[in-house]
Amino acid sequence: MAEYQQDVQTNEIAFCWSGKKIFVSTGEGRVKILSYPDLQPVFQRQWEEKPLTLNGHTSSCLSVALQPSARYLASGGSDSIIALWDTKDWICQRTLIDMTGPVRSISFTWDGMYIVGGSDEGNGLEIAHVETGEYVHSVKTQAPSPVVAWHPTKYQLAYTDLGGLKIIGVDGDRKHSS
Numbered sequence: 001m002a003e004y005q006q007d008v009q010t011n012e013i014a015f016c017w018s019g020k021k022i023f024v025s026t027g028e029g030r031v032k033i034l035s036y037p038d039l040q041p042v043f044q045r046q047w048e049e050k051p052l053t054l055n056g057h058t059s060s061c062l063s064v065a066l067q068p069s070a071r072y073l074a075s076g077g078s079d080s081i082i083a084l085w086d087t088k089d090w091i092c093q094r095t096l097i098d099m100t101g102p103v104r105s106i107s108f109t110w111d112g113m114y115i116v117g118g119s120d121e122g123n124g125l126e127i128a129h130v131e132t133g134e135y136v137h138s139v140k141t142q143a144p145s146p147v148v149a150w151h152p153t154k155y156q157l158a159y160t161d162l163g164g165l166k167i168i169g170v171d172g173d174r175k176h177s178s
Contacts (some may be wrong), residue, residue: 004039014073016063023073025064029057031075031085043090055090056083063117065106072130074115076103082117084130094133098126104146110153118148118159125159139168 009027016023021042031054033042036129040049055159057077065074072093073085082096082103101121108115116127125139125148145159156169 003060009060011060011062012064014066016066017068017070023064023066025061025075025094026053027060028076029059029061029079030055031064031073033090041047044056052090054085054092056081056085056095057081059100059121060102062108063103065108065115067108067112067115067130067159068110069112071112074106074108075104076117078102081118082106082128083116084115084133096126096133098128098135101144105148107148107150108158109150109155114150116148116150118146120144120146123158127157141166 011025013025014070020036022034022036024034026032034040035042043052054075060078061075062078063076070087071157073087074124075083080099080101082099083092086093086096099117099119101119103117104120105118114127115130116125121144123141123143125145126135127137128135141161143162145161147160150156153170156167158165158167
């Protein structure tokens with residue numbers, strides 16, 4: 001449809017749920033908030049010359065995801081950090097620092113209660129409670145898992161492991177035999 005040149009490296013893009021804004025993770029460790037489809041900065045603080053960007057990483061920001069309730073935006077960086085931004089005031093509420101290696105993907109559960117990040121280093125995934133930042137479960141993997149995704153309506157997590165796909169979780173629909 002259209003092509004837009006950016007002034008910095010773009011790593012990942014996520015739409016807001018209304019489709020009127022996009023969040024762009026950049027090579028300079030920031031997240032840009034742009035209108036869609038014209039890709040203009042959405043927020044400008046009166047006392048600053050430049051448009052508002054979310055500065056949450058000491059190096060490249062690689063991934064971005066919006067919580068299903070749209071209360072938080074998560075950004076993941078090559079600094080092994082996931083930052084959780086409150087979407088009302090765009091202030092970082094907490095950082096999750098137990099990642100091993102660059103955060104290549106981020107996924108929220110369907111209800112927005114939990115978050116997980118994927119990395120191309122380490123052998124495991126750490127699942128955290130979004131509101132508290134507390135780590136609630138570790139998933140041991142045989143190899144790094146750079147790609148993660150929660151099921152849209154269940155507590156089931158899909159992730160890559162040794163080049164394959166694995167899915168784990170709680171299946172409330174499955175009938176158990178006695």
